[in-house]
Amino acid sequence: MKDGVPVELGARTLDTLIALVSRPNEVIGKRELMAEVWPDVIVEEGSLRFHIAGLRKAMGDGRDGARYIATLAGRGYCFVAPVSRSADKAEGAPPAAAPVPGATFLPARLARMVGREEGVRTLSAQLAASRFVTVVGPGGVGKTTVAVAVAHEVLEGFAGAALFVDFGMLSDPAMVAASVASMLGMPIRSDDPAPSLIAFLRDRHFLLILDNCEHVIEAAATLAERLFAAAPQVHILATSREALRVEGEQVHHLAPLACPPDDPGLTAAAALAFPATQLFVERATASGARLDLGDADVAIVAGLCRRLDGMALAIELAAGRVGAYGLQQTVTLLDQRLSLLWPGQRTAPARQKTLQATLDWSYGLLSELERVVLRRLAVFVGHFTMEAALAIVTSPTVDQALVFGAIDSLVAKSMVATRPVGAMMRYRLLETTRAYALDIRVDDAELADLALRHATYYRRWLDRAEAEWPTLPNAAERVYRLSGLGNVRAALEWCFGANGDVRAGIGLAAAAAPIFLAMSLLTECLRWSQRAILALDDATRAGTEEMHLQAALGMSLMFTRGSAEEARTALNRGLAIAEDRGDAFDQLHLLGPLHMFHVRIGDFRSAVRYAQRSAAVAATTQDPAAVALAHSLLGIALHLTGDLDDARAELEAAVQHGPRSHRTSQIYLGFDHHSWAGIALARTLWLQGHPDQAVDRLRRTAGDAQRMVHPVTLSVVLNWAISIFFWTGDLRSAEEYMGRFIAHAESQSMGPYLAVGRGYGGEMAIRRGDAESGIAHVRGCLEELHAARYELLTTAFNLSLAQGLAATGRVAEGIALLDETARLVEANGDHSYMPELLRVKGALLLAMPQPMPDAAEACFRQSLELSRRQAALAWELRTAIDLAALLAAQGRPADARALLRPVFDRFGEGWDTADLQAAARLLATLG
Structure with a gap:
């Protein structure tokens, strides 16, 4: 059927179609195909060609761009049209591999392509x-x-x-x-x-x-x-x-376009059957030339195409001059240039085999103004806008009107390529044209002036990109911004090069740093921030530029080389400058990263202090987004130190904030505090006994972070989301998010997060009974994280490791690890885990070869007291379950029931979570 109408095919033709469609996008040899279609008959290859031709005709192969069957000379045939099978859509069929999100990044297809x-x-x-x-x-x-x-x-x-x-x-x-x-x-x-x-x-x-x-x-x-x-x-x-x-x-x-032969009897009709001639005539006519080719004229065109060896670009350039010089004069000019400059040797440099000569000739046909503009346009890397060209190419001797006209002429002469992007037109010098223009000798002073204008323009471009960043609708738009970064990189290379302008480079690097952070291009951010800081002198030190550079250096060091002292030094230097300047937003720009730095190294008390300073500074701004940032930082810090009621209040205030200010978003901070606050709130909700609300908040936050396409933010959210699923006992979801987290960390080169992923894998193995393997993974993870000074999850992984050690009979080793962890918690302020640490220690004391029930009960009682003080109902329930089981084993079921029932009754949701189900089972046995 085609468009609902039956297609009449002979039996052998249908068999041929079935054989091809059964193996789409696969080349089937002619002999193999004939054996399938005529299994019991020996036929000539002409029979196969006959049926292939019939198939193409029946399906309309080649009409309106439709393609079905491709011929591969000497190999066979291939069915190349898209093929879908009804079985592919059956319920339960495995999903196809996910395509890269965002738009398709291809140049526009030519409306008409000749001879290809x-x-x-x-x-x-x-x-x-x-x-x-x-x-x-x-x-x-x-x-x-x-x-x-x-x-x-x-x-x-x-x-x-x-x-x-x-x-x-x-x-x-x-x-x-x-x-x-x-x-x-x-x-x-x-x-x-x-x-x-x-x-x-x-x-x-x-x-x-x-x-x-x-x-x-x-x-x-x-x-x-x-x-x-x-x-x-x-x-x-x-x-x-x-x-x-x-x-x-x-x-x-790829062969050149076929040209007409050197035949005295060549006719116009015969010549126009060759693609090289077709291309020449089409391009010449499009440029305004009036060609009425007779047999005499067509011989000239054929000779010109042969002289150009059927090279498409050379033919287009020549055809573009016919309107100005006429056919015969164009050939004369071309011959003059080729006779001197076309090497024709295979050993000649690649850029000088054929196109170099064509570009030389084309350049000779340009006016002096067009030559100047072309040379200046070569400063651009990749696409540029008319606005950029006017800003950079314009000079006291070449005003904007002249530049505009010259570019229009260069486009018409195929020296500048165009590409529409939405309602805007983008321009670009072809790679060989740009290289040719760059090789032309110009005055050093003129070159330096042009490069400086280029750097200055892209400094302004960066300022606009920074302002527009929060309003960009999707990741594809952000990726598109990278096209401008090529020019930023080129400008930075010149500024810090031998004959560059270092002062301009410092400003350009400072403006580029926030964009590099927002794009997570941390290696580039590190390189240029370091280069610019080293170039600072007395006139540029301690200003806004150094402040931004130190902030960018600190953030990029933190994520590329771990939380080293160099990162702390850079961030503190930036903060000192911000405080001297007295600008509140500049201070928040540094206080946020310093808060994250201390969270990552496990210094939670210092993180609280930086969060409190952020709150004090934000209060002076009257800016809702700045206040929301302060709520986020303080809520996260309080959550980690175990002050859950205050943490929840701060985090809810942060996530309820509406529009975000670009001055407090990832464009400056390198992470999205709103998402971080959302996942911290999810953890707080679970700890306070609201598991369903916690999971709902988790999934919403993870979805928002995924849509942002910001690697650092998504990593933070996925990291903490896994811990919540472990807490609820939803190992399937924990495994799903763990897979996403590890794949993301691997694809984004996030070394510490890869180690975290392996640690979570070890915890999963311990929970599923493979304690030996789990212990090895967790220990390896902790070694890597200690080396990177990433201590945020040390307590959590030590808890898993202690339980794994107990499961393999090394209870004393597990208890010693817990005691050491408790000392670290007291030193660093990681109190949110202390009730669970005490509970696990009590459980290990009961698991010793000679159980210590009194000591275990003391640990459980301490855990209960601390849980209530923190308002951590989830920890309280876990401990109440363990203590009630101990009391019941001692013959005190009434005491056990009196302990557990009030805690259980305080829950209003989450009945399918592991802890509440365990509590219900235990209460049922207590009567």
């Missing part, structure tokens, strides 16, 4: 069959155009999960993997982000297009090979002037 249709079909089938294809050919042959067309052709099969990466924007091969990762919205926290990128893409059905690989070929080849081997659902389409030469690669040599 069969190549696109072949490449689409080849990509489906082999997963890794490199399109190889000289510069200007059309590799990128074909790659983009193939990507759009197969995009539906990837559910829109595709990314186009132009390595022409890179000058440093070491940034190849980082460029791909950053375009996917991933934070960069190590010098080699490739393992994180591989982990991120390992289970995703994804299309990755790597464009312009030739100048970073070693790095691009290494990355492509590793991705191909480790990510079995990732398809890679690369373009390069030479093969990558790595395992798994299939090379597709």
